[in-house]
Amino acid sequence: MEEQSIHVEMSTALKEKPKTDQLEFGRTFTDHMFVMDYSAPIGWHNAAILPYQHIMVDPSSMIFHYGQSVFEGLKAFRTKKGDVQLFRPRKNFERLNRSNNRLVIPPIDEEFVLKAVKKLIEIDQDWVPDAEGTSLYIRPFIIATEPFLGVAPAQHYKLITILSPVGSYYKEGINPIKIAVESEFVRTVKGGTGEAKTGGNYAASLKAQEVCAKEGYSQVLWLDGVEKKYIEEVGSMNVFFKINGEVITPKLNGSILAGITRDSVIELLKHWEIPFTERQISMEEIAEAHESGQLEEAFGSGTAAVISPIGMLAWDGKEYTINGGKTGALSKKIYDTITGIQYGKIEDPFNWNEPIAEKTKIKQ
């Protein structure tokens, strides 16, 4: 198949950029967006970079009724030299296709979409902030746009990618969070959509989030949906525990989202030859490790925060303080290493970075 070309229409009304110390997650968007349509039987077509604008869709579009959609989240970083680079972007487009498969959305050409997204970032590269800890968040997503109320996979879709400059997740340095173990609500079960990055999983998680926030916790720790015994994830992050020198993370079991940060943490642990196991782990085992003084650290991993140390876990009427409520040495080392690679401050032995644009090439 011949590769399609990308139509580019430049915005004639460039927006004012927010100050880097006033960036809020996901509130400001850049001047342009990437869009592409799918229609059976012709496939994906109409690839275009357009001025950021509203989209026109019919009220009967299937996305509004049955939630057939998938999304991704990745970041571009401004290095000290001024260049812009992406962190492991191929993994995100591979995962988008795995999510597509689960939601019966036609697959995308990963290479082509990555190329288009790079071009979009190059056009909007002045939006990549350069202050400490800031980055450009990239949100590709696909929605079912066919106007039809029947329950079936849609015949028409839109893929859109929007960009949002985001501030530092940790305004006052990396900080531990308080987590409530969720014993009533479940996020997903094996055989469900937990492995896919789809909006419905988030809709289903809001109630638990609301309840825990009222009780003063910042996220919930999800247990398995069948026995409510085994640990799955924390909020929208994967989770790791350090017990007696060994790092443990729940094994991908069909209901856990395969995080790219999770994968990066695992590669680092192996590289550093730190004892590491992927296996089923129960909340009871964590409580016992805490009681015997062997629970050394716990942390979440995800694109937004990179590493989020867990300072306290509340479960079954008890509070378990971890590492005195402070950031553990390993959590800090992983955070510093991943962010160091992302901002080009340290060597990238794994080839995780993918360059986009050099500052010197900017023409405006």
Ligand SMILES: *Cc1c(COP(=O)(O)O)cnc(C)c1O
């Ligand atoms: C996106 C996501 C993660 C983290 O994945 P990363 O690729 O590391 O950002 C973890 N859990 C859920 C439920 C997610 O949606």
